[in-house]
Amino acid sequence: MPFYRTLGKIPPKRHTVLPVEGRESFRGEGLAYEHVVTTDGFMRAFSILYHLKPPTRVCGARLHRRVELKPAGPDLPLRHHHLRSASLPRAGDPYEGRVPIFFNDDLVCYRARPERAAGDFAFYRNGGADEVIFVNAGAGTLESTFGRQRYRGGDYIVIPRTTTYRLVPDDVSLEDYLILETFSPVRIPPHYRNRDGQMTMEAPYCERDIHGPSELIGDDTEGEHDILVKDRDRMTVVTMANHPFDVIGWDGLIYPFTFNVDDFEPITGTTHMPPPVHQTFDCRGYVICTFAPRHLDHHPDAVKVPYVHDNTEADEVLFYVRGEFGSRKGIEPCSFTLHPQGIPHGPHPGTILASMDAARTEELAVMFDTEKPLHIAEGAIGMDDPGYLTSWL
């Protein structure tokens, strides 16, 4: 949940009438229709939107398909993995073209390299999960109930559940995403905020780095509009009687926002700083971290790559975006590494001495660490590099 924001027309007090002027109003009522989006029941962050037509005007719903997640074979031993996803073929659209890579009870991680911008349905909504779309490459406009906003490479686009949206890429042939479907709300880490709710001065980013919708759409078109709605493994086509982007104003703390990795201010030290300094978002059962370009440890005897460690209560996944990753060999852009709990991992041979004279690293990676063990999806195991197991010898 980011920060209070408002766009367009809202009445001076909640739950009071908002007259709609200058147009033939719906049903002759002359009012906008209030729509409250809440989290944690009614106990935590919420937003209030004002529609030209009630957002409850559903003409029909039909099951589209089920998307069953299957884990890779039961004969898979506990071991480290390196999955290469750079050559994943372009397929589908940004919603149905997603390829599951890892999953557990708290998240599903997908890669998506769409070949077309739009799917069979004009709009998409995840009714059961927040979505974090990391834009590995590409740029465009996110259109949603909350309005329009630009996105670009290096953005995390965080889309709260129940937000009807569509991505409008500038050039779909460049679009490349890492997507984290998150079954809990995606929040700013609570320790980055002071007791007054403001971002602390030592946090690696601040309010100015969070970007929300900048322009309302307010489309008053009447007629049937299909929305592909996902809830867990079910895809339903919900047909609305009017355009879903008919909002003329909203306020609150729930809205889609972007945060770019170039705005992450790395925390560095004289010796190695542990992964929590890279934390970017907080979710139930896992964290999302950004390894951004940064100055390396400057103690004269500092070992500048991470020490061997046992991640005793977390499975660690890194998605490598760009740059040389100092502690790893054989890694390329769009590689994933999975270092599961139960066995230690650390720097590859030769990387400790090789890093001693380096003053900076230009590596950029997205990490997620999960409390519950991750399954590798059945369709992703074909990307596995079998030589990674013994690459520390």
Ligand SMILES: [Fe+2]
């Ligand atoms: Fe690690």
